[in-house]
Amino acid sequence: xxxxxxxxxxxxxxxxxxxxxxxxxxxxxxxxxxxxxxxxxxxxxxxxxxxxxxxxxxxxxxxxxxxxxxxxxxxxxxxxxxxxxxxxxxxxxxxxxxxxxxxxxxxxxxxxxxxxxxxxxxxxxxxxxxxxxxxxxxxxxxxxxxxxxxxxxxxxxxxxxxxxxxxxxxxxxxxxxxxxxxxxxxxxxxxxxxxxxxxxxxxxxxxxxxxxxxxxxxxxxxxxxxxxxxxxxxxxxxxxxxxxxxxxxxxxxxxxxxxxxxxxxxxxxxxxxxxxxxxxxxxxxxxxxxxxxxxxxxxxxxxxxxxxxxxxxxxxxxxxxxxxxxxxxxxxxxxxxxxxxxxxxxxxxxxxxxxxxxxxxxxxxxxxxxxxxxxxxxxxxxxxxxxxxxxxxxxxxxxxxxxxxxxxxxxxxxxxxxxxxxxxxxxxxxxxxxxxxxxxxxxxxxxxxxxxxxxxxxxxxxxxxxxxxxxxxxxxxxxxxxxxxxxxxxxxxxxxxxxxxxxxxxxxxxxxxxxxxxxxxxxxxxxxxxxxxxxxxxxxxxxxxxxxxxxxxxxxxxxxxxxxxxxxxxxxxxxxxxxxxxxxxxxxxxxxxxxxxxxxxxxxxxxxxxxxxxxxxxxxxxxxxxxxxxxxxxxxxxxxxxxxxxxxxxxxxxxxxxxxxxxxxxxxxxxxxxxxxxxxxxxxxxxxxxxxxxxxxxxxxxxxxxxxxxxxxxxxxxxxxxxxxxxxxxxxxxxxxxxxxxxxxxxxxxxxxxxxxxxxxxxxxxxxxxxxxxxxxxxxxxxxxxxxxxxx
Amino acid sequence: xxxxxxxxxxxxxxxxxxxxxxxxxxxxxxxxxxxxxxxxxxxxxxxxxxxxxxxxxxxxxxxxxxxxxxxxxxxxxxxxxxxxxxxxxxxx
Numbered sequence: 001x002x003x004x005x006x007x008x009x010x011x012x013x014x015x016x017x018x019x020x021x022x023x024x025x026x027x028x029x030x031x032x033x034x035x036x037x038x039x040x041x042x043x044x045x046x047x048x049x050x051x052x053x054x055x056x057x058x059x060x061x062x063x064x065x066x067x068x069x070x071x072x073x074x075x076x077x078x079x080x081x082x083x084x085x086x087x088x089x090x091x092x093x094x095x096x097x098x099x100x101x102x103x104x105x106x107x108x109x110x111x112x113x114x115x116x117x118x119x120x121x122x123x124x125x126x127x128x129x130x131x132x133x134x135x136x137x138x139x140x141x142x143x144x145x146x147x148x149x150x151x152x153x154x155x156x157x158x159x160x161x162x163x164x165x166x167x168x169x170x171x172x173x174x175x176x177x178x179x180x181x182x183x184x185x186x187x188x189x190x191x192x193x194x195x196x197x198x199x200x201x202x203x204x205x206x207x208x209x210x211x212x213x214x215x216x217x218x219x220x221x222x223x224x225x226x227x228x229x230x231x232x233x234x235x236x237x238x239x240x241x242x243x244x245x246x247x248x249x250x251x252x253x254x255x256x257x258x259x260x261x262x263x264x265x266x267x268x269x270x271x272x273x274x275x276x277x278x279x280x281x282x283x284x285x286x287x288x289x290x291x292x293x294x295x296x297x298x299x300x301x302x303x304x305x306x307x308x309x310x311x312x313x314x315x316x317x318x319x320x321x322x323x324x325x326x327x328x329x330x331x332x333x334x335x336x337x338x339x340x341x342x343x344x345x346x347x348x349x350x351x352x353x354x355x356x357x358x359x360x361x362x363x364x365x366x367x368x369x370x371x372x373x374x375x376x377x378x379x380x381x382x383x384x385x386x387x388x389x390x391x392x393x394x395x396x397x398x399x400x401x402x403x404x405x406x407x408x409x410x411x412x413x414x415x416x417x418x419x420x421x422x423x424x425x426x427x428x429x430x431x432x433x434x435x436x437x438x439x440x441x442x443x444x445x446x447x448x449x450x451x452x453x454x455x456x457x458x459x460x461x462x463x464x465x466x467x468x469x470x471x472x473x474x475x476x477x478x479x480x481x482x483x484x485x486x487x488x489x490x491x492x493x494x495x496x497x498x499x500x501x502x503x504x505x506x507x508x509x510x511x512x513x514x515x516x517x518x519x520x521x522x523x524x525x526x527x528x529x530x531x532x533x534x535x536x537x538x539x540x541x542x543x544x545x546x547x548x549x550x551x552x553x554x555x556x557x558x559x560x561x562x563x564x565x566x567x568x569x570x571x572x573x574x575x576x577x578x579x580x581x582x583x584x585x586x587x588x589x590x591x592x593x594x595x596x597x598x599x600x601x602x603x604x605x606x607x608x609x610x611x612x613x614x615x616x617x618x619x620x621x622x623x624x625x626x627x628x629x630x631x632x633x634x635x636x637x638x639x640x641x642x643x644x645x646x647x648x649x650x651x652x653x654x655x656x657x658x659x660x661x662x663x664x665x666x667x668x669x670x671x672x673x674x675x676x677x678x679x680x681x682x683x684x685x686x687x688x689x690x691x692x693x694x695x696x697x698x699x700x701x702x703x704x705x706x707x708x709x710x711x712x713x714x715x716x717x718x719x720x721x722x723x724x725x726x727x728x729x730x731x732x733x734x735x736x737x738x739x740x741x742x743x744x745x746x747x748x749x750x751x752x753x754x755x756x757x758x759x760x761x762x763x764x765x766x767x768x769x770x771x772x773x774x775x776x777x778x779x780x781x782x783x784x785x786x787x788x789x790x791x792x
Numbered sequence: 793x794x795x796x797x798x799x800x801x802x803x804x805x806x807x808x809x810x811x812x813x814x815x816x817x818x819x820x821x822x823x824x825x826x827x828x829x830x831x832x833x834x835x836x837x838x839x840x841x842x843x844x845x846x847x848x849x850x851x852x853x854x855x856x857x858x859x860x861x862x863x864x865x866x867x868x869x870x871x872x873x874x875x876x877x878x879x880x881x882x883x884x
Contacts, residue, residue, distance in 0.1 A: 060823075060825070060826055061825070061826045061828075069859075375831070650855065652830075652831035652834065652856060654825075656855060656856060745848075746848050748835070748838055748839055748842055748849075748854070749835075751848075751851070751854070752835075752838070752851075752854045752855070754831065754834075754835065754856075755831075756830075756831035756832050756835070757830060757831045760830040760831055760832045760833075761832070762832070763831075763832050763835070764832060764835075764836060765835055765836075765839070766835075776843055776846070777843065778839060778843075791839075
């Protein structure tokens with residue numbers, strides 16, 4: 001196999017490289033402008049013996065090159081031959097992890113040392129053969145390290161045909177600086193091709209004297225006197241941009257700050273903020289700059305200084321965790337006015353939309369990281385709803401102008417939120433996510449812009465799948481050509497505020513289509529249902545406000561329906577048509593109309609029944625609200641393990657840890673049923689000793705057998721069943737018991753509690769109201785009274 | 793049950809769950825994360841493998857992780873199931 005990259009004017013993806021050789025990391029000079037002499041020799045050899053050269057072609061389904069498995073102590077040299085039929089100005093999109101440098105035709109283009117970095121640069125290709133060399137060193141712990149290059153036509157890029165805002169990014173001329181600190185000496189270098197000399201200032205020199213420095217020249221400063229201070233060393237370029245060259249975070253000061261923080265009592269006003277910052281400092285992959293920022297903030301908060309910061313903190317009712325939310329207020333914001341909100345569901349921690357679009361001062365910009373990747377629903381949904389409630393309660397936000405932004409994994413969350421709560425937001429900007437297609441038309445009243453590319457793994461086989469399935473005039477799609485998932489994710493590339501500006505939510509859209517597969521989701525604008533009919537797996541509503549006097553509703557698989565009447569309905573006389581049955585109203589001055597299905601059809605009803613909220617989510621409904629877990633006081637190791645697994649469930653994301661930890665309590669100090677809580681009981685044996693619980697059970701058991709629908713099943717078993725919380729039907733109780741400890745240990749669903757992505761639909765195991773592991777097989781009860789059926 | 797038979801069964805279970813025929817030489821070196829497998833199918837696959845071969849996979853295999861290749865499952869089954877007939881090559 002021979003690599004052959006030819007730039008023809010169409011966007012080119014480079015994700016395979018010749019791997020020339022490797023060297024020990026000690027031999028790297030990060031300030032060298034040219035590459036090592038032996039690189040040239042290797043290239044010369046490679047050109048003559050190209051068949052012999054190893055090709056690095058570990059490409060993931062996301063179409064980038066996997067780089068995570070290289071030795072941390074070695075530096076790799078990759079070679080990419082690139083042919084251009086003519087001398088041509090192009091744009092290169094560099095997406096690379098770890099420490100790396102890139103040379104084009106022996107000219108150093110870029111150097112980086114971040115966890116993962118993206119850079120767009122305008123460059124010129126020679127006519128004929130071009131040589132790209134990449135020096136790459138893996139960073140420890142970066143299990144997701146990857147790399148790719150995209151080459152774009154320059155004219156298309158400037159015309160907005162690659163990304164809408166690429167021209168602005170190219171013109172912003174963001175500089176590339178590299179720096180290194182050792183024994184009091186700080187060295188740095190500016191990598192720049194459009195300018196040779198810079199007038200700069202350093203923040204640590206008191207008189208702020210200006211200095212002239214050259215690009216591609218290494219400078220060394222003595223800054224050792226700051227080693228014992230919490231201090232950043234920054235450089236200001238002549239265009240006003242400030243770059244951090246180094247941060248000092250002496251261990252003694254950090255320890256002192258953390259000790260002070262630990263001594264703050266819960267009653268203290270700064271308790272939540274201080275502990276929120278401390279929690280953030282525990283993040284493993286935080287960059288030094290972010291760590292420094294947080295430590296500075298902590299220091300100031302502990303000194304009771306009134307610091308201006310976008311970082312705000314509150315206590316989550318879900319698990320009492322302190323949550324961080326980044327809030328940038330509109331310019332000259334005053335409380336009498338309501339402002340629109342742009343809220344980003346953060347995909348990668350510490351990458352914020354509120355850092356961008358600084359010229360859009362008419363919005364609240366908010367970043368919120370829910371704690372991990374669930375792919376929608378469950379804990380992440382609870383976290384997002386809670387964050388929105390916090391914002392609406394504490395800030396002057398227009399509830400009819402909530403705009404949500406998702407990117408990559410968080411776009412899955414966002415699709416799921418809009419499908420479940422179509423009336424929540426006025427608009428959404430979605431960068432590379434995927435919805436549950438069967439429920440897609442739930443979002444037809446939301447202004448949506450969806451970024452799609454034919455090389456994005458979500459849309460590889462069908463980039464038009466949304467367009468083909470959605471029936472909405474408010475949906476638009478930004479079709480980008482030949483771009484992989486990773487390259488789509490820079491916010492600056494899109495006109496996000498412009499898309500939202502001027503748009504509003506309407507609470508009474510003329511047409512509603514709503515479909516649900518889970519009884520947790522029963523409302524869409526002015527329509528509410530009583531849930532999916534027994535025996536059915538989904539329900540559907542198609543409702544139309546045809547005039548001020550006529551409403552038509554067609555429903556499927558549901559028996560209770562509630563309509564909230566808009567002001568425009570003529571209360572003197574109007575008509576509602578439900579599945580062809582006409583109901584006439586005169587002088588009707590209530591705001592709602594309820595219908596209930598009988599054997600002969602729908603009729604008017606006074607009450608709205610309780611919904612079985614567990615249907616559709618099954619066992620996982622326990623993650624829809626705050627959860628308390630109970631185990632016996634004399635618990636076994638197996639019981640404790642199961643409790644731990646449920647306290648911190650995994651997700652199916654590329655990082656499968658979710659930052660949540662539900663409390664585990666013991667039977668003896670229980671207050672079992674609390675109104676606001678879901679409850680999980682885990683017990684090796686049975687619950688017969690506790691009549692409070694036993695009488696609630698649908699599946700009864702003892703040490704010899706379990707019994708369901710009057711049939712006894714003998715032998716070893718493990719039962720998982722979810723029932724209503726006796727003091728609040730919208731909350732649930734999940735009971736797990738087994739008559740053999742091994743069945744708690746071996747049951748895969750207890751060992752590997754993993755929240756499924758919502759777009760995948762019905763989970764054949766967890767979405768049942770009961771799952772029984774018996775006779776080495778798993779059996780499910782989709783809803784109680786159904787038969788117990790083996791899950792295949 | 794021999795190793796080749798285990799490999800054949802593992803492949804069949806994966807193909808059944810994912811409703812895909814894999815006629816790839818290097819099938820057993822495929823990384824699980826790079827198969828077109830969603831969260832529902834993933835649990836289904838693990839359950840089927842565990843029940844079919846009567847094994848309990850350890851956490852390092854059942855966590856969806858990009859380093860896990862299909863061969864890791866085969867290897868674990870071979871090393872943890874009784875009555876394996878070790879015939880043919882060891883290249884599993």
